[in-house]
Amino acid sequence: MTLLIRNGDIITSCERRTADILCENGVITAIGHHLRAPESAEVIDATGKYVFPGFIDPHVHIYLPFMGTFSKDDWESGSKAALMGGTTTLIEMCCPSRAEDPLEAIRLWKSKAAGLASCDYTFHAGVTRFDETTTTALKAVVAEEKISSFKVFLAYKGAFGIEDTELYQTLALANELGVVVTAHCENADLVSETQKKLVTEGKTGPEWHEPSRPVTVEAEGCHHLMTFAEMTGAEVYVVHTSCQPAVEAIKAARERGVKVGIETVASYLTLDSSYAEKPDFEGAKYVMSPPIRAREHQDYLWQALADGTIDTVATDHAPFDYASQKHMGHPEAGKAVDASFKPTGKPANFTLIPNGIPSVEERVKLLYTQGVVTGRIDLHTFVRAASTRAAEIFGLYPRKGEIAPGSDADLVIWDPQWSGIISAGTHSMATDYSAFEGWPVQGRPETVTVRGKVMVKNGAWCGEKGWGTFLPREPKA
Ligand code: DUC
Numbered sequence: 177m178t179l180l181i182r183n184g185d186i187i188t189s190c191e192r193r194t195a196d197i198l199c200e201n202g203v204i205t206a207i208g209h210h211l212r213a214p215e216s217a218e219v220i221d222a223t224g225k226y227v228f229p230g231f232i233d234p235h236v237h238i239y240l241p242f243m244g245t246f247s248k249d250d251w252e253s254g255s256k257a258a259l260m261g262g263t264t265t266l267i268e269m270c271c272p273s274r275a276e277d278p279l280e281a282i283r284l285w286k287s288k289a290a291g292l293a294s295c296d297y298t299f300h301a302g303v304t305r306f307d308e309t310t311t312t313a314l315k316a317v318v319a320e321e322k323i324s325s326f327k328v329f330l331a332y333k334g335a336f337g338i339e340d341t342e343l344y345q346t347l348a349l350a351n352e353l354g355v356v357v358t359a360h361c362e363n364a365d366l367v368s369e370t371q372k373k374l375v376t377e378g379k380t381g382p383e384w385h386e387p388s389r390p391v392t393v394e395a396e397g398c399h400h401l402m403t404f405a406e407m408t409g410a411e412v413y414v415v416h417t418s419c420q421p422a423v424e425a426i427k428a429a430r431e432r433g434v435k436v437g438i439e440t441v442a443s444y445l446t447l448d449s450s451y452a453e454k455p456d457f458e459g460a461k462y463v464m465s466p467p468i469r470a471r472e473h474q475d476y477l478w479q480a481l482a483d484g485t486i487d488t489v490a491t492d493h494a495p496f497d498y499a500s501q502k503h504m505g506h507p508e509a510g511k512a513v514d515a516s517f518k519p520t521g522k523p524a525n526f527t528l529i530p531n532g533i534p535s536v537e538e539r540v541k542l543l544y545t546q547g548v549v550t551g552r553i554d555l556h557t558f559v560r561a562a563s564t565r566a567a568e569i570f571g572l573y574p575r576k577g578e579i580a581p582g583s584d585a586d587l588v589i590w591d592p593q594w595s596g597i598i599s600a601g602t603h604s605m606a607t608d609y610s611a612f613e614g615w616p617v618q619g620r621p622e623t624v625t626v627r628g629k630v631m632v633k634n635g636a637w638c639g640e641k642g643w644g645t646f647l648p649r650e651p652k653a
Pocket residue numbers: 237360463464465466492494531532533
């Protein structure tokens with residue numbers, strides 16, 4: 177498989193040049209002017225287009241047993257949607273229940289992707305309890321399963337959430353092994369007490385989700401994790417930061433020497449809390465945790481992204497159907513919007529709405545349209561946040577996140593002139609709705625390659641199910 181991309185405007189996290197890119201046997205072999213096309217090569221003219229390194233989403237859920245249901249995508253639909261949006265590598269959160277063993281869980285999560293994934297992938301290994309078996313299991317996760325990041329939840333106690341002693345043990349082990357610990361930071365007890373209070377007061381609609389886990393609850397979670405990271409020396413990465421107080425708590429820890437990466441997600445940069453207030457239960461489409469915040473936090477996040485405080489923009493893609501799944505939390509509990517919904521007959525409330533917003537397909541287009549086109553971020557920051565930093569933090573660089581000889585030929589030829597509209601009617605995700613229905617987007621991934629194979633051409637799918645490969649990662653020295 178030989179591919180020559182001619183005359184593209186190559187944009188990486190720190191460089192810009194117009195040149196040809198030659199890809200042979202899955203990797204980039206030359207970058208230069210007037211490269212000779214080998215006889216068998218497919219040649220693509222990228223004149224007037226950008227060429228970006230394949231984008232990386234470091235936080236997705238594809239297989240997710242959660243809140244009494246399962247997320248809607250499988251690896252076939254999820255990875256196809258990712259590629260249609262320009263994302264060539266996914267890092268999925270492996271989220272076992274407290275009853276499951278982390279090593280068995282990684283093997284199960286890997287089996288869900290194998291044969292179905294069309295993009296490349298790896299996992300963060302969920303640590304949802306820590307007992308006398310855990311050290312051995314996690315050492316095998318790292319050494320045998322080639323995973324070099326863990327995931328912990330300070331929220332969702334009773335499901336994924338861990339206790340402080342377990343958090344300490346996980347971070348201490350991670351530090352010993354050279355593994356990064358990613359963390360969902362919200363104080364679980366404050367969330368459950370506030371949920372109880374609101375529901376008792378009859379505040380049961382989706383608009384009460386945000387007040388049940390306000391910014392202070394997230395900031396406390398971040399500060400909490402920072403204290404444990406400082407005490408253990410572990411490198412950490414806070415997933416889906418949604419607001420100014422959370423980012424500030426982490427920044428303060430950075431100043432104390434804590435090694436910490438900061439992620440936000442496309443939904444926080446583009447939606448605000450008014451969406452969860454939409455009438456007739458439509459707000460449920462916008463329920464995720466931490467919640468979508470007031471507009472002022474969005475402005476702060478864009479600024480923090482532009483100045484480099486925020487490392488990455490992910491999605492926390494967690495897709496649930498509106499009709500059959502989000503309605504599990506409808507206050508009238510029996511209200512069926514279509515035949516696929518099975519009413520429970522029991523009173524429900526916002527705490528039962530499966531948390532998550534499908535967005536793996538839209539992340540890059542939203543970031544480009546609302547970030548680059550508006551001038552909030554430059555092209556290099558765009559590439560860094562949507563690709564390169566994730567590769568650096570999670571041990572994939574320079575194989576991924578870079579355009580250089582030796583890097584995988586994961587390339588996105590981007591047409592900046594294209595404009596279109598987001599719609600569930602045309603998306604590749606499996607959900608019955610889009611949180612961004614009708615939104616205009618400027619620019620699109622016209623051609624997308626994974627290790628030199630063209631998966632998207634002229635914006636249309638031409639990929640191959642199962643082409644994606646697991647990416648082994650080594651811990652840091
Ligand atoms: N938050 C979500 O909104 N969905 C999945 C898990 C999470 O932490």
